[in-house]
Amino acid sequence: MRHIISILLENEAGALSRVAGLFSARAYNIETLTVAPTEDVSLSRLTIVTSGTDAVIEQITKQLNKLIDVIKVVDLSEAAHIERELMLIKVRATGKDREEVKRLADIFRGHIIDVTESTYVVELTASGAKLDSFIQAIDPGLILETVRTGVCGIGRGERILKV
Amino acid sequence: MTMMTGAEIVIRCLQEEKVEYVFGYPGGAVLHIYDALFKQDQIKHVLVRHEQAAVHAADGLARSSHKVGVALVTSGPGATNAVTGIATAYMDSIPLVIISGQVPNDYIGQDAFQECDTVGITRPCVKHNFLVNDVHQLALTFKKAFYIANSGRPGPVVIDIPKDVTAAKCRFDYPSAIQMRSYNPVVKGHLGQIKKAVHLLLEAKRPMIYTGGGVILSNGAEPLTRLTRRLGFPITNTLMGLGAYPGTDRQFLGMPGMHGTVEANLAMQHCDVLLAIGARFDDRVIGNPDNFSSLPRKIIHVDIDPSSISKRVKVDVPIVGNVPDVLEEMIRLIEAGNAAPDAQDLAAWWKQIEEWRSKQCMKYRMRKSVIMPQYVIEKLYEITGGRAIVTSDVGQHQMWAAQYYKFEQPRRWLNSGGLGTMGVGLPYAMGAALVNPGMQVVCVTGEGSIQMCIQELSTAKQFRLPIKIINLNNRYLGMVRQWQEMFYGSRYSESYMDSLPDFVKLAEAYGHVGIRVERPEDVEAALRKAFVDHKDDLVFLDVITDQKANVFPMVAAGKGLADMILTEDL
Numbered sequence: 158m159r160h161i162i163s164i165l166l167e168n169e170a171g172a173l174s175r176v177a178g179l180f181s182a183r184a185y186n187i188e189t190l191t192v193a194p195t196e197d198v199s200l201s202r203l204t205i206v207t208s209g210t211d212a213v214i215e216q217i218t219k220q221l222n223k224l225i226d227v228i229k230v231v232d233l234s235e236a237a238h239i240e241r242e243l244m245l246i247k248v249r250a251t252g253k254d255r256e257e258v259k260r261l262a263d264i265f266r267g268h269i270i271d272v273t274e275s276t277y278v279v280e281l282t283a284s285g286a287k288l289d290s291f292i293q294a295i296d297p298g299l300i301l302e303t304v305r306t307g308v309c310g311i312g313r314g315e316r317i318l319k320v
Numbered sequence: 321m322t323m324m325t326g327a328e329i330v331i332r333c334l335q336e337e338k339v340e341y342v343f344g345y346p347g348g349a350v351l352h353i354y355d356a357l358f359k360q361d362q363i364k365h366v367l368v369r370h371e372q373a374a375v376h377a378a379d380g381l382a383r384s385s386h387k388v389g390v391a392l393v394t395s396g397p398g399a400t401n402a403v404t405g406i407a408t409a410y411m412d413s414i415p416l417v418i419i420s421g422q423v424p425n426d427y428i429g430q431d432a433f434q435e436c437d438t439v440g441i442t443r444p445c446v447k448h449n450f451l452v453n454d455v456h457q458l459a460l461t462f463k464k465a466f467y468i469a470n471s472g473r474p475g476p477v478v479i480d481i482p483k484d485v486t487a488a489k490c491r492f493d494y495p496s497a498i499q500m501r502s503y504n505p506v507v508k509g510h511l512g513q514i515k516k517a518v519h520l521l522l523e524a525k526r527p528m529i530y531t532g533g534g535v536i537l538s539n540g541a542e543p544l545t546r547l548t549r550r551l552g553f554p555i556t557n558t559l560m561g562l563g564a565y566p567g568t569d570r571q572f573l574g575m576p577g578m579h580g581t582v583e584a585n586l587a588m589q590h591c592d593v594l595l596a597i598g599a600r601f602d603d604r605v606i607g608n609p610d611n612f613s614s615l616p617r618k619i620i621h622v623d624i625d626p627s628s629i630s631k632r633v634k635v636d637v638p639i640v641g642n643v644p645d646v647l648e649e650m651i652r653l654i655e656a657g658n659a660a661p662d663a664q665d666l667a668a669w670w671k672q673i674e675e676w677r678s679k680q681c682m683k684y685r686m687r688k689s690v691i692m693p694q695y696v697i698e699k700l701y702e703i704t705g706g707r708a709i710v711t712s713d714v715g716q717h718q719m720w721a722a723q724y725y726k727f728e729q730p731r732r733w734l735n736s737g738g739l740g741t742m743g744v745g746l747p748y749a750m751g752a753a754l755v756n757p758g759m760q761v762v763c764v765t766g767e768g769s770i771q772m773c774i775q776e777l778s779t780a781k782q783f784r785l786p787i788k789i790i791n792l793n794n795r796y797l798g799m800v801r802q803w804q805e806m807f808y809g810s811r812y813s814e815s816y817m818d819s820l821p822d823f824v825k826l827a828e829a830y831g832h833v834g835i836r837v838e839r840p841e842d843v844e845a846a847l848r849k850a851f852v853d854h855k856d857d858l859v860f861l862d863v864i865t866d867q868k869a870n871v872f873p874m875v876a877a878g879k880g881l882a883d884m885i886l887t888e889d890l
Binding site (some may be wrong): 167168170171174175178182212215216219220222223225226227228320 | 344439440443444448451468500501502625626627630631632675
């Protein structure tokens, strides 16, 4: 099963590689990984999308907690949460495709943020699954380049991850 | 307050931590530190002949004393040579602080002479590591390193120090206590869980206690012995846990696992309540986890490390906590309730166990013309009165030492159980001999293993360490040969040991006493000569043993615990 794990860790040199190294050393799977400092710059917040059986996910959270730099670990997907991912996608936009891409971007509530005579760059923020649908909706021949940030997520309501 | 150099701060930190011995090897990046070491006489430095041995010796000191072991190595090859020692300590959760030199800050990443990414290389085999870029962080880092190494589940911590940091100056201020928001190991177990565990234990019809290295490391042997005696339950100690319960006691069933006794393995399989303490259900201990889990038994697991619980085997009552604290709580609950297990059920269970025990699975046939390795260990046990500190390397001799030497006390049996590192035996003995003066220290080894750190005979001479080396010399990499005999159609691929040195002459060349023993009737006299006549010397006993002796019982890799191959001598 797919899980979204949120981690608060010390914003120190090498902390990220401890987390990434743990996943490769113990043969855990990483689908996406995002990291950035929080409002308190001594802390980083890291979101990992992984998958595995309940036993594997239990081990992942325990092993993460064991890392000295890790302060807190939460499996966001255990309860109500929101997830978002940002994608920038550059497409060939000439002739009738120009209209078609614009219309699709509108339907998916994306923005065209770069325009040339022959290309668009569309910015889209949504769940990972919705970004996948956008890619599927576009003629694959038109896609020039995609870049995605990976998932970040947050608990709903009073579910708060803080030191 | 006076200003100090980083190098002086390093030494002051070690003094504050009451470090007595540092095992190390100098080099360019640590020259400032060695200079600071030269100017004081509180800390004694032990110059090894290879950095791997520095870490092993610090590890041997830690295992035999409950102190943090300290090693000091230079950058690049000094650090990479130390890696085997660090990984060995990591797998067995031994508290170490390893100080490595690094090229100056400005040179890092420039492929400088003797540069390597020590923090990167050691990251997967340390509890934690630090690269100290700023002299102002040095004292705090040492405080953290010793605290992390020796609390919670212990482990090695590496401090990598660029050379310019050891020359830079700042005021020295060693923190008296440390608080880390990201690291707060649990001590007390959850009372509700402990109550549940005690209830299960008292209701059990076929109880079994299984304990590992965690009991030794946490100094839990005394409460463990009290609890086990109070309950009257059978107990087994793993390879890492030997000595946690007296090896000669009737309730002790011997070691479990791949080379465990019939009674220990069958009791592990057939019990209805298993109390696992400071053990991790290792593949060499429980065999195939699916087979092990297929039997209907309740498992209680006490461990300081939550990630050890339900890792390989799903447990029913997990208790995260420091072993002695949890055991004391269990004893308190049992005594307060004045409770005891059902005597009749327990008697029936013991009857079954005695029947298994009566198979005498450890019997072996003496030969007239050739020395049996098991016999050497039995004689060693007799002559040392079971009180020696015994180190071993890795292989058949390690298993025979574990099987035939009855350990009565914790911290007397030092071996590399997790990583299985050949070459640890002699350096372990060095660390143990230094920190336990006056005690008999024996290294049981083989002609393969001893050659992996043989250069340390020189260190042992320099520091006059009266270690007794028992080299069980069968001219084979015995454990490899045994597997090839059993599972590879006796094709002995590269497992013979040809062109061996004359170990007696070799020992003498290093300034030690060497004795060769070739006949069974000479074993006892040779041991006496070593332990009595040459009490204060390092004695190398080269014991020529049976080439075909195998370690039994044996559970083949991937099999269930009940699936034991027994000796044909029975």
